[in-house]
Amino acid sequence: MQDVKSIVLTFVALLFIAISPFESLAQDAWSFVSAPDWHLGKYELHPPLKAGVLELQLNTLQDMKRHNPELLLIDGDLVSGPWVGQEWIDRFAPGGSQEEAIMNVCKVAYGNLKQRFEEHGFDHILVAIGDHEIGEDSNWKPGSEVSHLLPVYRDAFQRIWNRDKQGHFKYSQSIGAAESRPIGTPWENTSFAYKHRNVLFVTIDIFDQPDPDKPVGYLKRSIHADMPLDHLRWFEKVLKEARKDTEINHVIVQAHSPVLAPVRGQHTSMLYTEHEKDSPFWKLMQAYQVDLFFAGEVHAPSAQRTNDTFPIQVVHGAPFGRNYLAVEVSEHRLHLILRELNERKFSCIGEMTIDKSSRKPTVDDRGMLEIINTQQALLHYTFDEQTPLPYNVPAGSGFIQHFLANEKQMEISNVAQMGRYYNLYTDALLADGIRGNAIHMNGSETVVCQGRGVMTRNNPLTFIAWVKTGQKDAACLSSHGNGMGNFDVCLRDGRLAVFVANSSIQAAESGTVINDGKWHQVAVVFPKGGRALQDVKLYIDGIHHKKHLTGADCVVMVRPTYKMRVGTSSRNKRLGLKHFIGSMDEMSIWYRPLSDEEIMADYKRVKLQCCD
Numbered sequence: 001m002q003d004v005k006s007i008v009l010t011f012v013a014l015l016f017i018a019i020s021p022f023e024s025l026a027q028d029a030w031s032f033v034s035a036p037d038w039h040l041g042k043y044e045l046h047p048p049l050k051a052g053v054l055e056l057q058l059n060t061l062q063d064m065k066r067h068n069p070e071l072l073l074i075d076g077d078l079v080s081g082p083w084v085g086q087e088w089i090d091r092f093a094p095g096g097s098q099e100e101a102i103m104n105v106c107k108v109a110y111g112n113l114k115q116r117f118e119e120h121g122f123d124h125i126l127v128a129i130g131d132h133e134i135g136e137d138s139n140w141k142p143g144s145e146v147s148h149l150l151p152v153y154r155d156a157f158q159r160i161w162n163r164d165k166q167g168h169f170k171y172s173q174s175i176g177a178a179e180s181r182p183i184g185t186p187w188e189n190t191s192f193a194y195k196h197r198n199v200l201f202v203t204i205d206i207f208d209q210p211d212p213d214k215p216v217g218y219l220k221r222s223i224h225a226d227m228p229l230d231h232l233r234w235f236e237k238v239l240k241e242a243r244k245d246t247e248i249n250h251v252i253v254q255a256h257s258p259v260l261a262p263v264r265g266q267h268t269s270m271l272y273t274e275h276e277k278d279s280p281f282w283k284l285m286q287a288y289q290v291d292l293f294f295a296g297e298v299h300a301p302s303a304q305r306t307n308d309t310f311p312i313q314v315v316h317g318a319p320f321g322r323n324y325l326a327v328e329v330s331e332h333r334l335h336l337i338l339r340e341l342n343e344r345k346f347s348c349i350g351e352m353t354i355d356k357s358s359r360k361p362t363v364d365d366r367g368m369l370e371i372i373n374t375q376q377a378l379l380h381y382t383f384d385e386q387t388p389l390p391y392n393v394p395a396g397s398g399f400i401q402h403f404l405a406n407e408k409q410m411e412i413s414n415v416a417q418m419g420r421y422y423n424l425y426t427d428a429l430l431a432d433g434i435r436g437n438a439i440h441m442n443g444s445e446t447v448v449c450q451g452r453g454v455m456t457r458n459n460p461l462t463f464i465a466w467v468k469t470g471q472k473d474a475a476c477l478s479s480h481g482n483g484m485g486n487f488d489v490c491l492r493d494g495r496l497a498v499f500v501a502n503s504s505i506q507a508a509e510s511g512t513v514i515n516d517g518k519w520h521q522v523a524v525v526f527p528k529g530g531r532a533l534q535d536v537k538l539y540i541d542g543i544h545h546k547k548h549l550t551g552a553d554c555v556v557m558v559r560p561t562y563k564m565r566v567g568t569s570s571r572n573k574r575l576g577l578k579h580f581i582g583s584m585d586e587m588s589i590w591y592r593p594l595s596d597e598e599i600m601a602d603y604k605r606v607k608l609q610c611c612d
Helices: 002-028 051-065 086-092 096-121 150-161 229-241 280-287 398-404 596-608
Strands: 030-034 073-076 123-128 192-196 201-205 250-254 294-295 301-306 312-315 324-331 333-342 345-355 362-367 377-381 410-412 424-426 429-432 437-442 449-453 461-468 476-481 487-492 496-499 503-507 518-525 537-540 543-545 546-552 565-567 581-590
Touching: 002 030, 051 096, 051 324, 051 333, 051 345, 096 150, 123 150, 123 201, 201 229, 229 280, 301 581, 312 345, 410 581, 461 476, 461 596, 476 581, 487 518, 496 518, 496 537, 518 596, 543 596, 565 581
Parallel strands: 030 073, 073 123, 201 250, 250 294, 294 312
Antiparallel strands: 030 324, 192 201, 301 312, 324 333, 333 345, 345 362, 377 581, 410 424, 424 449, 429 437, 437 581, 449 565, 461 518, 461 581, 476 487, 476 565, 487 496, 496 503, 503 546, 518 537, 537 543
8 A cells, every 4th residue: 555655656746747847837938018109209299198199008008918018119119200490499498409409309208108108017118219219211311400410319219218217228238248239339329138038139229320411221311221330240249149048048139120021011101121131130130040020110010031031020010009019938939919909999910929849940820920921912902802991090091081971982902911901992983894893993083002012112023903994095004102213004005004213114016905995914024123124024915025115224113102003193294194094803913023924824814714
């Protein structure tokens, strides 16, 4: 009997030993939240705070608390800026200077926000500088007053967020042999590394200004999103030391501007980091296997990676805290939960789990955190699916409010992976299409996408649509970009054409006139890597056509700020274009150049399922 008792006690002891590591793991699990792009500064400066704005803040903070977070990350754009001009001096520094006014504005705006966060239990906050903290990107003209005030903006920011009440820098603990911040550089008070439990967080001030009087970067402004060599050296040393620290299970980097394209965007200037996936910043994160890169800026969520490597870029955040990310952390696992406010309630709209328990980490992604696949279509409008308008009226959406008062309004669903953020808003009518419904335009309707540019700079793209028209005038089918950066897909004299800047190419073969009242597939392919306009390929009914160039050749370079238009262009008057009159169906946009075979396959797929 005694032997049996000993065996039972031994078994219980062994069972306890076997279970205890899992109990320890459960006890060690913890969470944090991340929420950029609040854009609350102007509201904090005009007390009392509007009831609706305060309610949104409080709703978000309360919902965040349900995750019991230990940290709050903010990837920039807490405020609005630029706070420049005599009225700001008169109000915040009477008789003083512009510099003093900015410092005092920041004390009020940042101070109020910080106090509200702390009142709700968020007293551990890691904040990256956004463009709005340093004057806002549209104001960075070379030689401008805002450009020359960059050091002042940075100093005002770091005093509130990165220093304690005694004025000491809060994140000074070195990471191995690496300083926690890039001492002796312009970023020494705004970029820093901080170890919390088993995670290293690296907060990056991604903005660089070589000379306030000279243009730099693809936007040709005095400031751009980039990491020069002295900043990169510090960053690499931190990452190298982190990989030596056995207590660090995960490395997470945050900066304001996305690196990888394309991302979803709404009501944003769509500021990207220079050189995107080819930037030294991204390549360093890949080399040292950073787990996650968080960004804001674009006010809509996306997840991206390159060739199944790490890091995974997660872009999130929206004005007033309309969406945020909660992250549950354990030794071998990161679980991301994306929550968004719709109709006064928060709900989960995406999840991602990174499991690193085996040699090759696995990623389970779904919803709006499903990693964007650039091999698949970004946008696809069949014109057979509609969404009740509006699903969530975003801030500053006067355009949508116009349609709410219009009995003819419709919201046409994007059925491809960029999702509802890229639905079309229109007062046009539906008609019979090549397959199901088509949108029909009589020359005066508006058809616009609220999501910001799917074509970014000189990246490749394919546009496909089916059109039916008898229109004789030159007319625009689809417009992308703003001003001279536009590219417009058009019909001119019944032939497919593309306009970029003041030049154009046009299908030139005989028999290519398609304004014959029948359905035709048209496709335009922009090849990879900054190619010239004359390299753009034109297709009609699945067949690649010769073309001729009118005007000087030019590099296709589109700023991604634009909202795509269908049936018209902002350059109608300049180019002598009319609104499109006719029907359009099965419109899709891809973030890669489709091959001749793929375009022909699309033509046959649609053609075989219908008849004229």
